[in-house]
Amino acid sequence: MNLKELETRLQSLIEVDLLKILPGRRVEDVIVQKLAAAIHLNTTKLDNGSVAAPNVYTLVMNPEEAAKWRDEKLLAILLHSIVTVAQEAGFRITISPIITIIADEKISLRDAQVMASHRIEPMAETNASPLDTGKLEDPSKMPENAFLIVEGVKVFPLKLPVINIGRRLDNQLVIDDPRVSRNHAQLRAIKGRFVVFDLNSTGGTFVNGQRASQTVLYP
Incomplete structure (x- = not known):
């Protein structure tokens, strides 16, 4: 079609x-x-x-x-x-x-x-080698036109290779919510995809209702 x-x-x-x-x-x-x-x-x-x-x-x-x-x-x-x-x-x-x-x-x-x-889907646990993070800041590896929907109404473009998320004002994405830790999570551009890492937050990072310590965002 x-x-x-x-x-x-x-x-x-x-x-x-x-x-x-x-x-x-x-x-x-x-x-x-x-x-x-x-x-x-x-x-x-x-x-x-x-x-x-x-x-x-x-x-x-x-x-x-x-x-x-x-x-x-x-x-x-x-x-x-x-x-x-x-x-x-x-x-x-x-x-x-x-x-x-x-x-x-x-x-x-x-x-x-x-x-x-x-x-976003949770990454499965495998015996594969760890992700190569040596070239995280290579602009050619950045996903194109990626964004987050924050609080259901705000569009936050993902234009940096590393984005920190939390309540602290020095984070790239500041979320003023008591359920969010001061340093809650981090997004990293790895091999053309964004990966979310939980930073030992108190409430945890959830994707599709499941708690995850590391999650990949597929384009």
């Missing part, structure tokens, strides 16, 4: 579900177009040779539009349509996708930025 076919099918799926569940509502064409492009351009090849669709979607919209989109039924329709079109296109769904809506006054009405990525 090429991009145009994916877009057409996604539009059709959304319209059918809207008619059944939220009659009178519609999704702007530009959002469908950008969502289809985000799915198509952000697939990743798995070890078994299959291709996985993105499972994290971030829609950045004008505050007025964002308020309308914080509707559980509307988001459920979008998620159902994403999963269906991805499977029809031959992509694997490795984990239930999620959608985050972010308000940004810089975005004009009836427009949106759509970003798609893959959720």
Whole structure:
């Protein structure tokens, strides 16, 4: 399924579900177009040779539009349509996708930025050799267009090879939350991927509900 076919099918799926569940509502064409492009351009090849669709979607919209989109039924329709079109296109769904809506006054009405990525998964324990950290600060090894969603609303671009996270003000990413330690965790760019290391924090670092001391973020 090429991009145009994916877009057409996604539009059709959304319209059918809207008619059944939220009659009178519609999704702007530009959002469908950008969502289809985000799915198509952000697939990743798995070890078994299959291709996985993105499972994290971030829609950045004008505050007025964002308020309308914080509707559980509307988001459920979008998620159902994403999963269906991805499977029809031959992509694997490795984990239930999620959608985050972010308000940004810089975005004009009836427009949106759509970003798609893959959720962080815990690294399995193996007998492999330790990661080579000798070239952590090599700019050529930095993942492109990587970012974190902080507190569900803030986008924090990952532009440095080493990013410290915690409550202390000298951290690159400061999180003012009593559950977060002063020096909580560290992100390192290693061989083209970001790896999260827990810094013996009091509350621990959790990824997808599981406590982890070291976790890799796959592009």
